[in-house]
Amino acid sequence: MVKPTRVTNSIRALRSAHGDLTQAELARRVDVTRQTIIAIEQGRYSPSLEMAFQIARVFGVPLDEVFHYPADD
């Protein structure tokens, strides 16, 4: 299946690094449903810039440590 976005992310790893933060807790802190966090983690949904900043703020890291975009070859 072709993923709808080329944006990848490290949310799962960051959750683990932050005391196994649950998807539900991250969702609560970003004010979205847990299904949206799952969709973002799986690359099925590319969040808005604002939501991306909110997620990065939860982990206390810059945006590009959470989301990545492949360089053009």
Next chain:
Amino acid sequence: MSYEEKGAWVYLVVSVGVFGAYLVVILGRLADASVAGVHFVTPMLWSIGVAIGANVVGRILFEIARPSESRQVDRRDKEITRQGEYVGGLVLAILMVVPLALSLAEVDHFWIANAIYAAFVTYAVTGTVVRLVAYRRGF
């Protein structure tokens, strides 16, 4: 599955099911009467009413069977709904040419009313399928 996605599934099943039942009733009546003589208004109004009621009941039953974590509608839900409405709206705009042409041709009310009804059901089904694909595969 989120609360909104469950609602989309209920809406799809109810829309297809009720319109299918309506078609069975009308086609049955057409076997015994001409288009001009067939009584379609009451079944059509009933099917619209039943669809509204079944959607509410279906959603309640779905929640009882598989309760949602929350009933929150977040930004992703709104974007998916907007995408479904956009595609469904395009379909509706195109299909509405049919009843317009039928009315200009002054054909029997049966055809005009049913063309409009079919267009609305197609709009509902198309928009909901787009939403469900977006929920399942992403967008």
